[in-house]
Amino acid sequence: MLFIDFVSLADRYPDMGAVWIALAEWSKDHSQVSYIVPHLVARDLAKIVPEELNRAFDILVEEQSYAQVYRVLNPSTLTFLPGAWESLTDVPDRIPDRWNMLIDTADAQIIPVLVKNG
């Protein structure tokens, strides 16, 4: 559950009504998710221009309800490696996976993820 008040957001940012509606529907259809992976949402909401969707995510972050962290995909399994970093530059060169094998992040995919504060 994302716990986002889309009604309030739509009131305060009426020019972005279509984006909030789309996000609210997406959130309802994904009631089990506890964090947002922006590029996956963008793919699901292909009708929304990425810049507009990104502005909505900016608002979620600016209003302190969400924070952006960076996670790394394991190149072999394409699942997230353990750990999340507040800044892209903080991502280490090597990350141990769940089996304690060190994974080189030099060419890994670093994914921005929005997590709920607190």
Add this chain to the structure above:
Amino acid sequence: MARCRLSSIAKQLVCDLSDRLASAGQGQTVTIAKQWYAEVTAKSGKANADSAYRLYAMICGAHADGRESGRKNSGSMISATTAIIHQSEATMQRTVINSSGSGNIINVAELMEGVTNTVNQNIGKSAAAPEQKAILEDMVKLIASVSPKIDPTVAKQLGDDVVTLSNEMASASPRKKWYELSLEGIKDAAVAIGDAGKPIVETALKLAPLVGVLLQSK
């Protein structure tokens, strides 16, 4: 290489990152991205750097899902971005849609079909007790049913772990450590998805003692 003709600051930053990555050699992708991020943070602040990188990831969403090697991923990521940023707004969305190929992690249904087949085959050849097999069977059904509703990366994680678990169960000499790691992985991922994951957690907790693993209930 043609430069970007875009107006907004975020898009210009995305173009800049894309241009830099286009010339990245093997093993340089992340270094270059970090360098770009540090520069943008110093010049425009962390919020703008975060926002621009997020937009970059959204525009070239395919990069997070390719099953190719790291270098090839980088290449496809760059070409996807380059193609998109030189297009008009009207055609941008279509490109984003097209960037989602059938081999992507996002194709959860296909992924789960493979997982279910593998697990069922392993159950068939396993010499484990019928009770263990029945729980594993329930577990894979639960994972397959919940997967379309959750984050695909978590679905993939659950699928990988249940396959590992079944491989071990089919092995002539199952290793306790692998049981432990895969059951812990399944439990952790299932806990993370909340209520929908509860039945999966229960099956993991039920199976653990039967394969000699101590799994904490919380």
